[in-house]
Amino acid sequence: MLPLTRRSFLGTGVAFPSAAWLSAALPTARAGKLLVLGGTRFLGPPIVEAALAAGWEVTLFNRGRSDPGRFAKLEQITGDRDAGTLDGLKGRAFDAVVDTSGYAPLHVQRACELLRDQVAHYVFVSTVSVYPDQSAANVDENTPASALTPEAIGAATTIREGSANYGPMKAECERAAERAMPGRVTIVRSGLIVGPEDTSDRFTYWPARVARGGDVLAPGAPDAEVQFVDVRDLGAWCFDLAARHVAGVFNAVGFGGRLSFAELLAGCKVGLNLDCAFTWVDDAFLREQKVTPYRDLPLWLPKGQRGHFDNQRALANGLRLRSVAATIADTQAWQATRPADHRWRAGMSAAREQELLAAWRAKR
Numbered sequence: 001m002l003p004l005t006r007r008s009f010l011g012t013g014v015a016f017p018s019a020a021w022l023s024a025a026l027p028t029a030r031a032g033k034l035l036v037l038g039g040t041r042f043l044g045p046p047i048v049e050a051a052l053a054a055g056w057e058v059t060l061f062n063r064g065r066s067d068p069g070r071f072a073k074l075e076q077i078t079g080d081r082d083a084g085t086l087d088g089l090k091g092r093a094f095d096a097v098v099d100t101s102g103y104a105p106l107h108v109q110r111a112c113e114l115l116r117d118q119v120a121h122y123v124f125v126s127t128v129s130v131y132p133d134q135s136a137a138n139v140d141e142n143t144p145a146s147a148l149t150p151e152a153i154g155a156a157t158t159i160r161e162g163s164a165n166y167g168p169m170k171a172e173c174e175r176a177a178e179r180a181m182p183g184r185v186t187i188v189r190s191g192l193i194v195g196p197e198d199t200s201d202r203f204t205y206w207p208a209r210v211a212r213g214g215d216v217l218a219p220g221a222p223d224a225e226v227q228f229v230d231v232r233d234l235g236a237w238c239f240d241l242a243a244r245h246v247a248g249v250f251n252a253v254g255f256g257g258r259l260s261f262a263e264l265l266a267g268c269k270v271g272l273n274l275d276c277a278f279t280w281v282d283d284a285f286l287r288e289q290k291v292t293p294y295r296d297l298p299l300w301l302p303k304g305q306r307g308h309f310d311n312q313r314a315l316a317n318g319l320r321l322r323s324v325a326a327t328i329a330d331t332q333a334w335q336a337t338r339p340a341d342h343r344w345r346a347g348m349s350a351a352r353e354q355e356l357l358a359a360w361r362a363k364r
Helices: 019-025 044-053 105-115 150-155 166-180 205-212 231-244 261-272 283-288 312-316 324-335 350-363
Strands: 033-037 057-062 075-078 094-099 119-127 185-190 214-219 248-252 276-281
Touching: 033 044, 033 231, 044 057, 044 231, 094 105, 094 231, 105 119, 105 166, 119 166, 119 231, 150 166, 166 185, 185 231, 205 214, 205 261, 205 324, 214 261, 214 350, 231 248, 248 312, 261 276, 261 324, 276 350, 283 350
Parallel strands: 033 057, 033 094, 057 075, 094 119, 119 185, 185 248, 214 276
Antiparallel strands: none
């Protein structure tokens, strides 16, 4: 993994390899059978595409609700983890499984207990939200994950991102997998996943905002670190870990060097619209104005709430990251195809941004 430099950031170096190149270049196992729990939304397709490029046979298990025609030629087994309907998986053997849709420990327990004698290796996509203190200077895989009481675990059926117990429940999912399949589990603790088809808008807001031009409200400290991972890089790596049966816990975040908020916004400007300017507004003012971190201004966390997730173990085990410039450009190209009246799930309106900028200038 090359360090993050101005050259690699701007995308003037070697282009990021395709899924086919990656599967050929990394020491993966022979072609086999992959089961993906999920598979048709956001992270699922890059996993499927990497496996297909490597010549693997892929089967999807999901409810059939999210883009069911996306992989119409692949075998798709319909089931509902919330309802415990996993019968379609009984008696089926696979070389590996990648689980993108386990949110409650019961989900993972049911799947692992059913599959442990039918599957050689299990990759569970978790989250860095398992760490109770994410503001530490260096959060690595040895940092203790959250834990819940048996009563709290038993009361949970479906936990979605953003809920109070999302991180702790994911941590309990990890434990459920390891209990059922000790030594045969990969835990991928992903950071913010971004790129084309990211409808959370927690990264998409910035390329779109800079592309619009004008005076852009830039939050907090220009040198504050930001970390994320392109969905296509994460998907290809999840498949690679599954194919190679690499067990262990990994923080899946960027980058080879540290990326500041100012560098990210400069990259958006260089790649999308030079006709914009940034007005940096400090943490105290934003708090005073009741601006919600990460939701109203994506990626922004006030000082004292932001830390650094160590990714050295992931990089040493095959995680490859494309240039930030490529992620910016591809995200905005996808964003430009959305309906003009689509509902933004993160970010602030132009009117609210201008109101805050006016108040900031008046205070100065």
